[in-house]
Amino acid sequence: MIEVNWSRTDLIDESAEVVEHQTKQQKNRLDQTSGVNIDEFSEGRVKVTKVVVDEHGQEQIGKKEGTYITLSVPTLTIDDTNGFEQLEKSFTKYLDDIHQDIEITKDSKVLVIGLGNKTITPDAIGPFAIDSMQNEQSENPSDHFIMYAPGVTGQTGFETSDFIRALTERIKPSLVLVIDALATRGSSRLCKTIQITNTGIHPGSGVGNQRTEVSKEVMGVPVTAIGVPTVVDATVIIADAIDNVFRSIAARIEEKGKPSGKLSVSSWTPDSNQRVDLNLIKPIFGEWSTWSNEDRLQLFEEAFASHPERLIVTPKEVDVWITKYSILISKCLFNWMEHKVK
Template identity: 35%
Template sequence: MERSALYEQLGIRLDMAVEAHEILRQERNADVPGVRIIDGKHEHATVTTVIVESAEGEQAMGKPRGTYITIDAPEIRVNNREIHQKIAAVVASELSRLARLGPQDNVLVVGLGNWHATPDALGPKVVDMTLVTRHLHKYAPEELQGGLRSVSAFAPGVLGLTGIETAEMIKGVVDRTQPSLVIAIDALATRSVERIATSIQLADTGIHPGSGVGNKRSGINRESMGVPVIAMGIPTVVHAGVIAHEAIAALLQEFQTSPTLYKLYKGINPDALQSIIQGVLGPEGQELIMTPKEIDQLIQNTSRIVAAGIGQALHPGIDTSGWTQYLQ
C-alpha cells in the first residue's frame, strides 16, 4: 500500500508540505503537477520552498494554494548559541520575504497550543520571548528606539482549557487591534523522527490547530481573520502509526536485496500493512503520538530561535546581536 493511502486510512495528516511532496514524488516517480520546488543553502541550514500553484496541486498535496518554506537545521539540537543565532537569522530572512511588511504595518503574534503539555507548548513559549511594543507606541513612545514596529502577542490556550474556539478568540483580538498581519505559531506533527525540533516551516496559508494529531479545529487564515496569516511551526511529535509503517517499509526494503527473501516480499499483500499496524497499536494506539524524552530542552531551544527570528524580522532597525536586551 502506498504511504499516502495508508496515512489517509490511519487518519494521519502530514503537517509538513515538504514531506507531503516527497511522498507524492516517490509514489509517482515524477514531479507533482501544479507544485514548484525551490532549494536554497545556508551555512547552518537548508531551505526548501514548496509553492502550490494550481487546483491540481492543491488536490494532490491536500494543502491550499500558497508558499510553504521549510528550514532544515539539524544543529538546532546542538547546544551552541552562536549557531542558533545564525539559524534565527535565516528564519528572520525567510519570514521577512514571506510577510512583505511595510514600515507602518503592525503585527499580532499568536502562540497556539497547550502550555501544560510540553510537546504542544511551542506557541506559548515563543509568545513569552516575543518583543511586544504595541503598548510602548501608546504609553511610552519616548522608549521606542531602533525603529520598533508595533507588535502585540498572546497565547489563547486550547479549547479543552478555555471552552472557547481558538479561532474565535483570535478573531476578537484581530477585530479590536486591527493588525496588518497575524503570525500564528504551533507545534507540528512529522513523519520523520529526524525532523523533530530540527525543521521550521513557514506558510502564508494560515493554519488549522491540532490537525496533525487528528483534531479538527476552525481554521486561522485570511478568510476567517480578514487579514493575512503566516503560520510558523516546528515538528515536536510523530504518530506511532508512522513509525510502525516506516519500520515495516525498511524491513521490506531489505527483503528486496536478498534473492531468497524477494519472493516472500512479492507475496506480501500491501493492504495487510494497515491491519498489522492497527493490530499492534490497538484501539487506543490509533491516536498515539511520540515525542523525545528531552523535549523540554528542545522546546526551549526552538522557541528561542523562533522568537529571535520573529524579533529580527519585525524590528529590522535593531542590531541582530543586541535585540535581546529589549526582551522582558
C-alpha cells in the same frame, strides 16, 4: 491492503499528495501545468524546501493556495550552536521573503498568537514563544507586536479561532503571526525543522483534532503560520526503526568480505544515505523486508487501526528543544521587524 490514512503530518513536503507528485516527477520541480512548484536546495547545513501552490494546484493536491517554506537541519542536536545559528539566519531570511508583499510601516501592528497548551510540553512552543517575546519586549521595547496565548479549546471551552478573530477585529493588525507545534511523519524531522506558510493553520490537525482554521479568509488580514514539529505517530517510529535494522543488516552482508570491512577496528555502521540492496535479506526476513518504508507504515497502521490507544511520541529532551526554539523564534521576529520598518 486496505488503504489507511497514515500521513499524519503538518509538513507539506511530507504530505501524501506532494510525496506522490514528487515521485512521479522524479523528485524534481513539478511541471508548471500541475499548479505545484517544489524547489529544494541547501544553504550551508540548512535544507530548504519551497512549495508554491496556485489555484489549480490546490484542486490537484488538496493543499491551500500559497507558499510553504520548510527549513531543516537533519544533523541538528541540542548542543549544536552552529546548527542553530544557521537555522536562525535562514529563518530570518525567509520570514522577509514570505512577507515581501506585505507593507509593514512604523505605525503597523502585528498580532502574534502562541497556540497550544502550556501545561503539555510538546504542545507548548506557542505560549513559550510568547513568554520569550515578552521578555525581549521588556529589554528592547517595540510598539509593533501585540502578543497573546489563548490556550486551547479544551481549556477554555471556546473556539480558538473566535478568540483570534475578535482580537483581529479590535486591533486591526497588518498581519497575524501564529506559532504552533506541528506533527511530522518522519522521526528524523522531530525538532529539527521550521515551517513557514502564508496559508494559515488548522490548530491540532496533525494529531487529528481538527479545529476552525486561522487564515486570511477567516480573519480578514494576512496570516502567517510558524511551526516546529515536536511529535510523531508511534507507528512511524516502528517503521523507521525496522527500516534502519533492515538497512543495517543488508549493508553488513554487502560489506562482508570487502577490504574496507576487514580493516574496520570497531563496530561498523553504514551511512544512512548509502544505497543498500534489501534483496540480500529477503531469504532471512521474507518478502516484506524489500517493501518501501511507506508500505510497511501502511501495514502497521492497519494492524493498529483497531487499537484503542493511538500513541504520539516526542523526544525526551523536548523541554530543552521547546525552550531553544522559543528563544530562536522570538529573536528572529524582533530582528525581522527591525529590518522591515527601517
